[in-house]
Amino acid sequence: MPARMRHTRAVAVTLGCASMALALGVPAHAAPQPRHHGAGIERAVLPAGDGWASAEGSTTGGADAAPEHVYTVSDRAELVAAFEEAGDAPKIVRVSGTVHGNSDASGAPIGCEQYQTGGYTLEKYLAAYDPEVWGADRTPEGPLEDARAASAKLQQAAVNVRVPSNTTLIGVGENPEIIGASLQVRGVSNVIIRNISFKDTYDCFPQWDPTDGQAGAWNSEYDNLVVYGSRHVWVDHNTFSDGDRPDSEQPHYFGQVYQQHDGLFDIVRGADLVTVSWNVLKDHDKTMLIGNSDKAGDTDRGKLRVTLHHNLFKDVKERAPRVRFGQVDSYNNHFVATRGSSYGYTYGIGAESRLVAEHNAFTLARDVDKATVLKKWSEAPLTAQNNYVNGRETDLIAVHNEGVPDEQLAEGAGWTPELRTTVHHPRAVPLLVGLKAGAGKAPGRR
Numbered sequence: 001m002p003a004r005m006r007h008t009r010a011v012a013v014t015l016g017c018a019s020m021a022l023a024l025g026v027p028a029h030a031a032p033q034p035r036h037h038g039a040g041i042e043r044a045v046l047p048a049g050d051g052w053a054s055a056e057g058s059t060t061g062g063a064d065a066a067p068e069h070v071y072t073v074s075d076r077a078e079l080v081a082a083f084e085e086a087g088d089a090p091k092i093v094r095v096s097g098t099v100h101g102n103s104d105a106s107g108a109p110i111g112c113e114q115y116q117t118g119g120y121t122l123e124k125y126l127a128a129y130d131p132e133v134w135g136a137d138r139t140p141e142g143p144l145e146d147a148r149a150a151s152a153k154l155q156q157a158a159v160n161v162r163v164p165s166n167t168t169l170i171g172v173g174e175n176p177e178i179i180g181a182s183l184q185v186r187g188v189s190n191v192i193i194r195n196i197s198f199k200d201t202y203d204c205f206p207q208w209d210p211t212d213g214q215a216g217a218w219n220s221e222y223d224n225l226v227v228y229g230s231r232h233v234w235v236d237h238n239t240f241s242d243g244d245r246p247d248s249e250q251p252h253y254f255g256q257v258y259q260q261h262d263g264l265f266d267i268v269r270g271a272d273l274v275t276v277s278w279n280v281l282k283d284h285d286k287t288m289l290i291g292n293s294d295k296a297g298d299t300d301r302g303k304l305r306v307t308l309h310h311n312l313f314k315d316v317k318e319r320a321p322r323v324r325f326g327q328v329d330s331y332n333n334h335f336v337a338t339r340g341s342s343y344g345y346t347y348g349i350g351a352e353s354r355l356v357a358e359h360n361a362f363t364l365a366r367d368v369d370k371a372t373v374l375k376k377w378s379e380a381p382l383t384a385q386n387n388y389v390n391g392r393e394t395d396l397i398a399v400h401n402e403g404v405p406d407e408q409l410a411e412g413a414g415w416t417p418e419l420r421t422t423v424h425h426p427r428a429v430p431l432l433v434g435l436k437a438g439a440g441k442a443p444g445r446r
Helices: 018-024 076-086 122-129 143-159 396-403 426-436
Strands: 070-073 091-100 160-162 167-179 182-186 189-194 197-199 207-209 217-219 225-228 231-236 239-241 265-268 272-277 280-286 306-309 312-318 327-331 334-337 347-349 354-358 361-364 374-376 383-385 387-389 392-394
Touching (some): 070 076, 076 160, 122 143, 143 160, 182 189, 374 396, 387 426
Parallel strands (some): 070 091, 167 197, 189 231, 225 265, 312 334, 354 383, 361 387
Antiparallel strands (some): 207 217, 387 392
């Protein structure tokens, strides 16, 4: 590993806050400085006409970064230091190796027990709020719920990492990955994120809610990546998954899976002009929201313009994506549901959405009903043309309306996408996406 190049002025970045450092049992001190290097493919910009992020100006990220604002980081403290030092100036932040969101000040991974405070333990929580003891008609409250919330707040300070405007965040070298962190692209503009494996952003302290559904549910926080109220964002050639902590291997408490994951990648709250290309999203339940509330019309109406193309969605249960309000163009994606995987639906049609889903390929196990590819949540028209299921052209709307007669969908999104790259025949999409999508496959990667 190259020697670290330190600036003459220190950049004091603690692990979230002083109380966080105390909770982890490590001193609060200045973080290691990010290393500065030259630039390579990280100066690439979004090509003209490549989806919604190319509209109304370009998405260039940190392509114009000065040499002193090109960084190589290998732990959370260096990542935060690079963002804070450069601020909104154009910057290129190169992720080398593994960055752990749940880590101490030295970058070493830590466990959930190091966030626990106020007497919280999972064993005590389970004993206190067992439905046989607590009941099933009220949400948890009292000292142990307060301790859970306080512990969760300490983890949140470490897990959430804010990405500033005018940033290119790119993986370099062998297997660059970010584990257990939630990247927050919040209230900013002009951000590019490429060539990184995002894994296992998990909540140490899910909350039990016995009133959620008929049998109750465990509810968790954190997505691997959130684009919130931001414009001009390009997310390209990344891989998103639950890593070594898949839901299928999680324990069940109170008869429900102990759910430590929320979404993989959400685009919400007035976010706009986003292109998501050549990514892999796999092995997850609640995958992607575009718009997160039917009540968010004041912020979302006229926004949430998102393009999804040449992505692989493999063995994801639902929300690929679920859309509210936005004009979403989804083309040349490959959706795979293998035998034995848990499948609910692919496209969720939500409030005032205007989804165009064209030229996509679906490879579905025999036990998956084609009528469930679409799921109607609200009355909203969509366009779905030239999509192929298991190698055959399929009218997804007609198949849905025939198979789910009490959930009829209307045709015609009312707009025609114009910002597209080469549109491939759906029969070519599985091979093309399989060869070229995901982290480690970005063109020109060194």
